[in-house]
Amino acid sequence: MLADPSRAAMVLALMDGRSRSAKKLALDAGVTAQTASSHLRKLVAARMLVWEGRGRTKHFSLAGADVAQAVEALSEIGSRELPGAARELRFARCCYDHLAGQLGVAVTERLLRPGNTVLRDLGIDLDALQSSRRPLFRCCTDWTERRPHVAGALGAALLRCYKDERWLVSVQESRKLVVTSAGKSAFGRFFDLAPDFFTQ
């Protein structure tokens, strides 16, 4: 149940203990309402979620604390590799195909500022990404920062851009991403990051 990214996103979104509508959970997971409905039915059948009808909407919440405990236990395993030589990993790493870590969170925050023109400045073609089968925008919760970073087709396109421009280079056999000197100035310029952001 938790192995599917969409279902995991829905369960993670409910980890605060509150309840959300099916529509909201679909947005959280970055899928359509039809897909979300299918997933929610399975999660309820697995006794991991419960629901309550409020008029024409259905509100879902975690079925119990044991579900949350299982999710946290799995998160523990996922974030376990951090304590050691994890400073670089915590700063910038590859999360599937997009950027995660402190840099990923900072970039996402700037992207969400109203009125910014970062995507146009970077030459990201949103229309081309829209045509992809994949959801354009997805927010992925960062295990180290506990804040969202941009994922989905847009997140993948951004990381591809960073790599093409040689702002980031990936480390062999690792999720680590290293910021080049060109990258430091470019990220600072496009995303309004202070110079000492990279030297903390």
Place this chain on the structure above:
Amino acid sequence: MLADPSRAAMVLALMDGRSRSAKKLALDAGVTAQTASSHLRKLVAARMLVWEGRGRTKHFSLAGADVAQAVEALSEIGSRELPGAARELRFARCCYDHLAGQLGVAVTERLLRPGNTVLRDLGIDLDALQSSRRPLFRCCTDWTERRPHVAGALGAALLRCYKDERWLVSVQESRKLVVTSAGKSAFGRFFDLAPDFFTQ
């Protein structure tokens, strides 16, 4: 990682804390050595297992207690529906496509007795099952009984047989299986079960 049946079987086999060879784990999971090798590589990469070379064999064990904790937390969810009106469920239930519960465990124990002719008596065609892509025999650990019951292609064939003969009937929207009166005498005859086995 834990969502795949083969990987889950391997991890469950290691839940006693001891270590096992790759070959042994392949047998536990009911897959070939090649497939097991692939799974074990992934589990090690995910920091869920560790290994130690002993001559020409590799012995794997759980990477730590947090892995066991996550597995137990997930098992808790899986077995949570039992406490309430769970007597029938604990006695005989459908586990995917095969029989589980006290009856499933008892049947498995009889099948493993040397010299028994139960499969031939029931008309199970082992050669036909062999040709399936699916592993013929797989042992599934019963969460309520903590003992193995037969799964895999053979387990599925057996349950199909039970249902065709109307020894077991499934309950709508539930994993519950009800033993018919014909089933009670048939199970008693073929598997040497005392009459009071069904009335305890």
Place this chain on the structure above:
DNA sequence: CCAAACCTACGACGGCGGCCGAAGTGTTCC
């Protein structure tokens, strides 16, 4: 009573990944 909003059922598509056979590498034992 109509339009809008929310959720669901059905069907089809497509990709990911589990699976195994064959072949290769390294180790043990006689």
Place this chain on the structure above:
DNA sequence: GGAACACTTCGGCCGCCGTCGTAGGTTTGG
């Protein structure tokens, strides 16, 4: 040295399931 054994890599097959478009049902609000 040679045979048996344990594990790995490579390649290709195939089935499962996540995804969405279309369509239909239900509730809300005007």
